Amino acid sequence: MLKNVRIIVLLLVLWSGPGCRQTKPEPELKRPNILFVISDDQSFAHTSFSGSKFVNTPAFDRVAREGVYFAGCIAGSPGCAPSRSSIVTGRYPWQNEQSGQHASSWLKKYVPFIDELEKAGYSTGRTGKGVGPFQYAGNTNDSLWRVTNAGGMVHSEISYDKKDRSNLEGYADKISGTDYFGNFKYFIENVRKDRPFFFWYGAHEPHRPYEKGSWKRMGKHLEDAEVPGFLPDNDEIRGDLLDYAVEVEWFDRHLGDILQYLEDIGELDNTIVIVTSDNGKPFPRAKANSYEYGIHVPMAIRYPEKFPGGRVIKDPISFVDIAPTILEIAGKGPGDMMPVTGKSFLDILTSNEEGYVKGENAYAFSGRERHSSSRYENRGYPQRAIRSRDFLYIWNMRPERWPAGAPRKFDPEDTLQLLPVNGIGDDGKYIPQSAYTDIDDCPAKTYLLEHAGDTDIKPFLDLAVDKRPEFELYAINTDPYCLENLAGMPEFAEEETRLKKELLSELKRTKDPRVVGPDTEIFDRYKRYSPIRKFPKPDNFF
Numbered sequence: 001m002l003k004n005v006r007i008i009v010l011l012l013v014l015w016s017g018p019g020c021r022q023t024k025p026e027p028e029l030k031r032p033n034i035l036f037v038i039s040d041d042q043s044f045a046h047t048s049f050s051g052s053k054f055v056n057t058p059a060f061d062r063v064a065r066e067g068v069y070f071a072g073c074i075a076g077s078p079g080c081a082p083s084r085s086s087i088v089t090g091r092y093p094w095q096n097e098q099s100g101q102h103a104s105s106w107l108k109k110y111v112p113f114i115d116e117l118e119k120a121g122y123s124t125g126r127t128g129k130g131v132g133p134f135q136y137a138g139n140t141n142d143s144l145w146r147v148t149n150a151g152g153m154v155h156s157e158i159s160y161d162k163k164d165r166s167n168l169e170g171y172a173d174k175i176s177g178t179d180y181f182g183n184f185k186y187f188i189e190n191v192r193k194d195r196p197f198f199f200w201y202g203a204h205e206p207h208r209p210y211e212k213g214s215w216k217r218m219g220k221h222l223e224d225a226e227v228p229g230f231l232p233d234n235d236e237i238r239g240d241l242l243d244y245a246v247e248v249e250w251f252d253r254h255l256g257d258i259l260q261y262l263e264d265i266g267e268l269d270n271t272i273v274i275v276t277s278d279n280g281k282p283f284p285r286a287k288a289n290s291y292e293y294g295i296h297v298p299m300a301i302r303y304p305e306k307f308p309g310g311r312v313i314k315d316p317i318s319f320v321d322i323a324p325t326i327l328e329i330a331g332k333g334p335g336d337m338m339p340v341t342g343k344s345f346l347d348i349l350t351s352n353e354e355g356y357v358k359g360e361n362a363y364a365f366s367g368r369e370r371h372s373s374s375r376y377e378n379r380g381y382p383q384r385a386i387r388s389r390d391f392l393y394i395w396n397m398r399p400e401r402w403p404a405g406a407p408r409k410f411d412p413e414d415t416l417q418l419l420p421v422n423g424i425g426d427d428g429k430y431i432p433q434s435a436y437t438d439i440d441d442c443p444a445k446t447y448l449l450e451h452a453g454d455t456d457i458k459p460f461l462d463l464a465v466d467k468r469p470e471f472e473l474y475a476i477n478t479d480p481y482c483l484e485n486l487a488g489m490p491e492f493a494e495e496e497t498r499l500k501k502e503l504l505s506e507l508k509r510t511k512d513p514r515v516v517g518p519d520t521e522i523f524d525r526y527k528r529y530s531p532i533r534k535f536p537k538p539d540n541f542f
Helices: 002-015 058-066 080-089 113-119 180-190 235-264 319-329 346-350 443-450 458-465 490-509
Strands: 033-039 068-070 123-128 197-202 271-277 299-302 311-313 364-368 383-387 391-396 414-418 471-475
Touching: 033 235, 033 319, 058 068, 058 235, 058 271, 058 299, 080 113, 080 319, 113 123, 113 197, 113 319, 123 180, 180 197, 180 235, 197 235, 235 271, 235 443, 271 319, 319 346, 383 490, 391 490, 443 458, 471 490
Parallel strands: 033 197, 033 271, 068 311, 123 197
Antiparallel strands: 068 299, 271 299, 364 383, 383 391, 391 471
8 A cells, every 4th residue: 555655755846846737838929900090181280199289089180199100101092981991901003003092993802901811810890991992803703803891801880870869979960970990899899709809990081071060069260270371271171171080089989999998898908000191281282182181191000019109100101011010010021922022120119219310312102193083085194203301203114194184074964064273163163073073072172173273272273273294393391282392403403313213113123014014004994893984085175
């Protein structure tokens, strides 16, 4: 009996010894969730963090204050579809064929980084506006087209009862009825399961149209609006800007609800929050233009555990860099994606650096082709732009075309009848959707057109719609409104030469068809799936 006890004790000692001791396995590192938040048409200047006095964005401000604020974020394009294409592919719009062009088709081969996150074990979803407008596959016969939106599987079923305004503080009549926060919460509680998540919150705001005068119900004041130098300063313009602010604040309100919910369930600090916008504000000489207020957008990223917060990065950062950064965060390669052009900036996020950190020769690139249907034979207005620390250089590749669209079109009710020049009828009123249709119809546009005969207003209309020189150069730190073209001036010749060389080099490197061919006009022939307008030949406008 004693012998048996000794054997048992010896076995226990050996089991617990260095060679056989059972040790608790190391816990698997918890991969961070990723919340990607994008508004629709918001310029860089319009957050309270950046100093705006008429736009209040406490949720964005929190992300920027506790995270990293990128003061020089440059969108892939001044238009939504090509810019969003740039985000999810990590490629410039001109590299993505029709899948980089407004209202064309999305080909299967342009795999978004979101697909790769799904393969890596992330639960993915979105609410609101995804990657569009694009035409996706309608049925199985569309063998070349992608079936689902490139922004992920949609969860937008939960909507507001617009008749019940009791819980809709800050709501205006033209705002989307989608309950972005409600859909996010549903995704977390019913779809996510036990996996890390990637979720795309794509607001429809502040895209037009707006409820005119909504600012009056929100307690805003005309004197608070800040009018940019490319628009006249009067009550009509100020009111339009305040209506825009109402929609930006609605977008931010939902972001705030999402952040609070994540905090309540203990997930916020394990969630990388990225907030930006697809392009600039929908006003004349902003959206659909490669000027500062068209391509310079807000961006902030928060992840206190790994990204030291309270920092401002001033270098130009490009949309093509977002995809490789997110992939590196997730520990995932590009997989089935087309070759990625952008470079990860995870090293900046994890550093303690701030200010200018990338060296003097840091650049971001942007470009556009077609925006809306706005010219004869559905032609676009091709632009390519390079942004440095101090300058913005724009190449208007077809300067003979009207940058904001043709000044007149055929009557959609009678396609043999031309509507009046500038869209102004005999009564002196603007006819909706009748001229310069790359500018969204809005009170600011209407005011410029209806007052074009006023000597103090005509210069602002000219800035928005007149033909432009082939090259434009702006010192954006002293001229953020891009009003003084420095191209061709001897004192800026060295800077212009340098930027032109860098721009051309990047366009050649990325095989831009406008530069390297073989078909330099291919962008104008991609099919557009949104409505087509009819315009006269360019020599028959007047």
